[in-house]
Amino acid sequence: MPPLLTDPSAGGTLLAAALIGGLVRGFTGFGFAMVFIPLAAAVVGPAAAVGLIWIVDAPFSLWLGGLSARRATGREVLPLLAGSTALLPVGVWLLTRLDPALARWLTAGAILAALAALTTGWRYRGRPSLALSVAVGGASGLASGFAALGGMPLAVFWLASQSAEAAQVRHNLMAYFGLSTLVSGVVFLGGGLVTAERAVLALPLLLPYGLGLLIGARSFHLASDRLFRRIAYTVILAAVCLALPVW
Incomplete structure (x- = not known):
């Protein structure tokens, strides 16, 4: 049976990770995996966590990606997507080996x-x-395949631009994730990471994740560009701490 039903502590961990990850993702445009994956992997294992996060995030990524598509910079998003698509299967292969x-x-x-x-x-x-x-997109594909951290190279890529504004970074990220979700879904299904059992486990997580996204998205408009960058850097630092194998 799913850990949400058999282990209240494990279930609470997954629900909290979905809510907090949604808050971060809604506000910054990235970061859900950096919160969710380390916590979920401790409950269901790394491979299952990667499959689970795709199932939870896919409906929202497609919706938010559609909303941001017209405002995204296509000449920046599409080459990234090409690089990611090329190396995503390699990342999935690495995850299992x-x-x-x-x-x-x-x-x-x-x-x-x-x-x-x-x-x-x-x-x-x-x-x-x-x-x-293309190189940054490839790094994103690799990271997405073996750690579900595909947004991290992209966030760093856009935040390092002298001309990038917070709103544009967020639109680019949202549009990219909407497109990459379609690609990764095919690869994850073929690699056995997305299964019916994990789909059932993901259903109770949709509500807290969606609630977190909503609150985070509405809070974004209250932040200045400088505050946005500070929060983004804090998320990145948290990702480093959570990814360390010492835990």
Whole structure:
């Protein structure tokens, strides 16, 4: 039986992770996986957690992606999607074969390096090149496949731009996730990560996640661009802490 029914503590953990992850995702446009995956993996295992997060997030990603599509910058989103699509299957392959502790160390190290660059004031000038966009998309695909952290490279990518505004970053992220959800759904189904059993487990999580998204989205309009970046950096730091294999 699902842990929501057989283990109140485990069920409470999943519900709380869905609510808090929804708040972060609704406010910043990313971060659901960084909250949900470490907690859910402790309850149902890493592979199941990745499949579960796709089932919970898919309806909302498609809806929010549609709302942001017209305001997103297509010349930035589409190359990222191409890179992600190419390497997403590799990430899923790694999920089932790479040592979990090694994967978590690699993830934490990459995020920490990117965060250090951002907080020290590093920014790239001008528009990102096509090669850079595809490479960042590939990193997102890998991260999404083996850790469901595909939003992290993208958030760092856009936050490092000198010209990117908070609203534009958020629209780009929302549009990207709407499109990538369709791609990852096919890959995850083929890889056995999305199953009927996990779909049943995901149903009770839809309400707290949707509530968190709503509150987070409405709170976004109350924040300045500077506050948005500070909150985004805090989420990134939290991701590093949660990803460390010492826990």
